Amino acid sequence: MAPRRAGAALLSAALLLLLLPLLGSAGLSGYFGTKSRYEEVNPHLVSDPLSLGPAAAGSQVPAACAPLQLRALLRHGTRYPTAGQIRRLGDLHARLLRRRPAAACPAAASLAAWQMWYEESLDGRLAPQGRRDMEHLARRLAARFPALFAARRRLVLASSSKHRCLQSGAAFRRGLGPSLSLDSDEVEVNDSLMRFFDHCAKFVAWVEENDAAMCQVEAFKEGPEMRKVLEKVASALCLPVEELNADLVQVAFLTCSYELAIKNVTSPWCSLFSEEDAKVLEYLNDLKQYWKRGYGYDINSRSSCILFQDIFQHLDKAVEESKSSKPISSPLIVQVGHAETLQPLLALMGFFKDDEPLKANNYVRQTHRKFRSGRIVPYAANLVFVLYHCDQVKTSKEEYQVQMLLNEKLMTFHHSNETISTYADLKDYYKDILENCHFKEECELPKTNVTVIDEL
Ligand SMILES: *[C@@H]1O[C@H](CO)[C@@H](O)[C@H](O)[C@H]1NC(C)=O
């Protein structure tokens, strides 16, 4: 009996060793922030990438309503790391190779054996998984709104000029299949809508190019939570802690996320981190999103007014066309941008706002925060506005209604706590933004030399 039991114990130990890496990535993958796979927010897609999921029953077209217009704002699909991230990873890996890993450092040994396969030329491009993300998303949206995606409907497809977005747009279109005859041949580049942040002088000067704007992020990097992670990683790698810093640890964590998203593997980089460490690194990522793209500074969200106004102009136009019994000129508008496109717009509309700002010193208090970028803008994130024309007799409500879906799940409107709103109520709720938020005025830098003259 004894030998057999020992054998069984050995076998289960071996099985556990095999399973550990899998458990490892499953435990960490919820904390990858903007590098999260879309499957993190829709786990049913792991087993069936075309399934509309458990939430679909509740998000069908409302009774007695027909969809008139659908506007989808997409983040590109899974991408490779940027050239800068690849360079830093190369540096870190080379450093581990230079130090002969001691026997006491299995983590360092397995990382030294890891093949550095990323080349700088991959620079943020769409990965093959990213094409699949987009093709599948297109097919699911078409299945959810068959009347809008019917043959010969006109699709307006616009994109940021970034290669990964253009490729995502092309993949989305391929996903719709040849049966749809779409009359726009080209993906139309429009950076003033999809990369408004680049064109907003005030945002660029006050946030993007202002080191002081990220002071909370920098403070968190030097704070006690990050210090603990640094010490643990340094000890696992048998490196003096002085040789590591928050940026290098972040690169190691990013690599764990990239290997899972791009190659569907749990890489040895993941074994450096516990779930607790992952939560700290997620917070670091969220802090940066918060101060650079979210509620941290008003200009972050105000710079998206141009996109907000454009959405409502097209909704207005569709309502007018419907009222005068004309065909809807733009029933389908699909625009491909970035996490940086969606996050400011969601902030402008007041979604995922916590009572307290995210700061370097309130990590614990923010444990249950709403602002978790991995839940909001994973790869292939999508924000969809659907305008409906509803039969008044049956609904006793206004004729035109709107739903919003984030990542294919209905959003609850703040003004009503409901997942559908009359178009009039929605416009009324956002009246101030609609009337007073204009890109040109919001983004203009104050004329500093006027002040100088005043002081003279
Ligand atoms: C981009 O979209 C805006 C708003 O719809 C429009 O005014 C502008 O002409 C477009 N730019 C290009 C280059 O198509």
Ligand SMILES: *[C@@H]1O[C@H](CO)[C@@H](O)[C@H](O)[C@H]1NC(C)=O
């Ligand atoms: C990813 O890996 C998991 C576990 O190894 C496997 O079950 C799944 O089918 C893979 N997914 C894809 C899309 O290859």
Ligand SMILES: *[C@@H]1O[C@H](CO)[C@@H](O)[C@H](O)[C@H]1NC(C)=O
């Ligand atoms: C919305 O619903 C939540 C939970 O169901 C509730 O706590 C909240 O008070 C509601 N808000 C409004 C404005 O009705």
Ligand SMILES: *[C@@H]1O[C@H](CO)[C@@H](O)[C@H](O)[C@H]1NC(C)=O
């Ligand atoms: C400074 O003021 C003058 C006169 O009002 C104006 O022509 C010039 O463009 C201003 N320069 C800057 C940098 O704002």
